[in-house]
Amino acid sequence: MSNRTTVIPFGPQHPVLPEPLHIKFVVEDETVVGAVPQLGFVHRGLESLVRLKDYNQMVFVVERICGICSCIHANCYCNTIEDMMGITAPPRAQFLRVIWSELHRIHSHMLWLGLFADAFGFESVFQQFWRIREHVMDICEATAGNRVILSVNVVGGVRRDLSPDQIRWMLGRLDELEKGMRELTRTMLDDYTVQERTRGIGYLSKEDARLLGAAGPTLRGSGWEIDERMHGYAAYKDLNFIPMVENDGDCYARSKVRFYEVLHSIELIREALNRLPESELTVKVTGNPEGEAIFRVEQPRGELFYYIRANGTKNLERMRVRTPTFANVPPLLHMLPGCKLPDVPVIVLSIDPCISCTER
Amino acid sequence: MYMLPNVLRNLSGKPATRLYPLEEREPFPAYRGVITNEIEKCIFCSSCARVCPTDAITVDAKAGKWNYDPFLCVYCSACVEKCPTKCLHQEPVHRKPSVSKFVVHRTGTPRVKKAKAEAKGGEGTEK
Numbered sequence: 001m002s003n004r005t006t007v008i009p010f011g012p013q014h015p016v017l018p019e020p021l022h023i024k025f026v027v028e029d030e031t032v033v034g035a036v037p038q039l040g041f042v043h044r045g046l047e048s049l050v051r052l053k054d055y056n057q058m059v060f061v062v063e064r065i066c067g068i069c070s071c072i073h074a075n076c077y078c079n080t081i082e083d084m085m086g087i088t089a090p091p092r093a094q095f096l097r098v099i100w101s102e103l104h105r106i107h108s109h110m111l112w113l114g115l116f117a118d119a120f121g122f123e124s125v126f127q128q129f130w131r132i133r134e135h136v137m138d139i140c141e142a143t144a145g146n147r148v149i150l151s152v153n154v155v156g157g158v159r160r161d162l163s164p165d166q167i168r169w170m171l172g173r174l175d176e177l178e179k180g181m182r183e184l185t186r187t188m189l190d191d192y193t194v195q196e197r198t199r200g201i202g203y204l205s206k207e208d209a210r211l212l213g214a215a216g217p218t219l220r221g222s223g224w225e226i227d228e229r230m231h232g233y234a235a236y237k238d239l240n241f242i243p244m245v246e247n248d249g250d251c252y253a254r255s256k257v258r259f260y261e262v263l264h265s266i267e268l269i270r271e272a273l274n275r276l277p278e279s280e281l282t283v284k285v286t287g288n289p290e291g292e293a294i295f296r297v298e299q300p301r302g303e304l305f306y307y308i309r310a311n312g313t314k315n316l317e318r319m320r321v322r323t324p325t326f327a328n329v330p331p332l333l334h335m336l337p338g339c340k341l342p343d344v345p346v347i348v349l350s351i352d353p354c355i356s357c358t359e360r
Numbered sequence: 361m362y363m364l365p366n367v368l369r370n371l372s373g374k375p376a377t378r379l380y381p382l383e384e385r386e387p388f389p390a391y392r393g394v395i396t397n398e399i400e401k402c403i404f405c406s407s408c409a410r411v412c413p414t415d416a417i418t419v420d421a422k423a424g425k426w427n428y429d430p431f432l433c434v435y436c437s438a439c440v441e442k443c444p445t446k447c448l449h450q451e452p453v454h455r456k457p458s459v460s461k462f463v464v465h466r467t468g469t470p471r472v473k474k475a476k477a478e479a480k481g482g483e484g485t486e487k
Contacts, residue, residue, distance in 0.1 A: 057413040060436045124367055131376045138388075145392035151436045159441065160390070186362040 004028050008341070012041050016119045016345040019355040023348070027341055035336040037329060043359045047319050054314040055081060055289060056155060063149050065321065066357040068111065069299045071104045071144075073321075074153040076297040079233060080306045081155045084293040085285065092279040093157035094235040095272050100144060100152055101234070101297075102265040102272075106177075107136040108300035109258045109265075112352050113188065116255055119345040120197035125187055132180035135173045142166065157282030167273050178266050181259075188259055198252040202335040202347035205249055212334055215327040216302020217261070218351050221254035223247040228298035239271050251350040258300075258352075288312050299324055301352045323357040391452040392435045397426055399468035401447035408439035408448060424470030429463045430455055 005028050012020035020041035026034035049061050062077045063070040075097050082089060089097070114129035137147045144150035144160055152158050162170070188194060204214065209222035219226055220243060227243035229236045244260045246253035290312040296305050302324025309318040328351040335347050378385065387393070404421040416432035417439060419425070440448045 053413060057411065057438075060413040060434060060438070064434075122363075124363055124370075128363075128366060128370070131370075134376065142388040142390060145388075145390045145437070146435070149434075149436075151392075183366060187366075191362055 017348060019353050021353055021355045030341050032336050032339050032341060035333050040359060042356050046360045050316040050319045055316055059154055060151060063151060065360050066354055067148055068108045069104050070148060071100045071150045072297055072299050075101055076295050076304050076306045078153045078155050080293045080295040080308045081289050083295060084289045084291050087156060087283055089157045090279040090283060091277040093281050095276050096158045098235045099269050099272050100150055102269045103136055103140055105300045106262050106265045107133055109262045112258060116349050119349045128184060132177055135177040139170050139173055156285040161281055174266050174269060181262060189256060197346060198255060199250060201251045201343050202350050203250050204331055204335055208334060212330045213327050214331040215324040217254050217257040218328050218331055220245050221257045222249040228296050228303050233297060239268055251346055254350045288314050301325055301354055321360060325354045325358045387452040389452055392437045392450055393453045394451045394455050396449050397466050398447040399466045401445045402426060402468050403445055403471050405444060407442045407444060411438045411442045422470055424468045426466045427463055431461045
């Protein structure tokens with residue numbers, strides 16, 4: 001170590017990142033030359049709870065793995081168990097799952113866009129994003145009964161239905177949300193100051209993104225057209241889904257991907273609401289799951305993977321969750337060396353780290 | 361600069377937040393809030409206790425006791441949906457904050473004989 005080298009700790013408590021991620025930065029003057037991560041501050045042992053709770057109670061436990069994409073965790077878990085038991089949720093339930101998943105994607109991305117604006121010091125955009133995000137939160141609360149932990153998925157279908165009145169009201173609120181988003185398009189994507197802070201920062205090349213196993217918007221921001229929704233789980237096969245891809249591979253590209261994903265999610269919800277088929281909400285589930293199954297869904301942050309092994313009793317034998325942030329930490333460590341210290345919060349936030357998800 | 365019209369509008373308009381304890385929003389009818397038990401209708405079958413993911417409900421069928429810990433409860437409403445007699449209800453208002461933890465004890469008539477239980481009716485106590 002030369003005299004110019006210092007080690008600066010970042011986190012686990014840091015103003016820009018409420019998530020407990022600790023990174024030791026080796027800096028030379030203002031330039032970061034090395035980054036050593038440390039994880040494990042919020043391990044809660046939720047995976048091992050499968051031995052104590054039965055497989056229906058576990059739906060509510062997996063929702064609490066992540067506070068921001070809870071519905072998608074439950075969706076993936078229920079799909080895994082359904083695959084194992086050889087049942088399929090009814091078509092209306094599949095569409096409702098898509099609607100609630102996309103609502104979660106919107107509110108997660110809007111939360112991120114706000115925090116990202118905060119990271120490069122644009123407070124009024126931050127507040128504005130969170131202000132229009134309330135439309136989504138209200139929709140969640142009015143339809144599912146809670147703002148964040150929706151608890152709508154069960155093994156075999158969903159628990160709540162949407163009435164025609166609710167659908168009409170939802171479409172109105174979505175219009176307002178889209179109007180708010182369109183007003184912010186130029187601020188977020190064309191503003192000179194914003195571009196100065198994000199363009200060319202945290203560059204991840206197309207090859208590196210693939211080699212380091214990036215997932216979600218981090219991968220799509222580097223030019224890969226990979227999205228789990230393309231595989232058509234739940235009702236995505238019936239909807240006109242297009243993955244959002246940008247080729248620049250920097251923080252600006254990643255924010256652009258997320259921004260357009262919000263607008264596309266609004267489209268998907270509208271389409272799903274207009275084409276909501278009439279059917280039962282749940283199918284009857286008898287017996288206990290047995291065997292092994294995996295399932296993959298697209299979370300706001302990327303690919304979410306569930307592995308479940310069951311032995312025919314009401315408790316599962318093993319559950320393994322692989323979350324997108326876990327996949328995005330190696331690309332992050334690749335992006336950091338060479339950057340300036342003031343750019344660190346922008347780069348760290350650009351992968352949208354969700355450490356509670358990663359450590360469970 | 362693109363943000364300027366927005367900022368001016370927010371500056372002159374009403375705030376997006378409410379003065380919460382003074383001004384409350386009407387709750388959405390579908391909100392999952394406080395759980396209450398109509399103990400007269402309860403048959404102490406323990407279905408709610410079995411589905412509860414946090415073990416917040418305990419039932420003593422012999423003594424006719426239904427205990428519910430609102431501080432363990434995650435308000436998932438699994439018990440409300442499972443209840444065979446529909447005696448569990450969920451109000452669309454959230455639980456008021458309190459300075460100390462407590463458990464709700466409800467005592468009803470245990471299910472000995474159906475006719476006898478109906479004749480006696482329930483006697484609910486809440487702590």
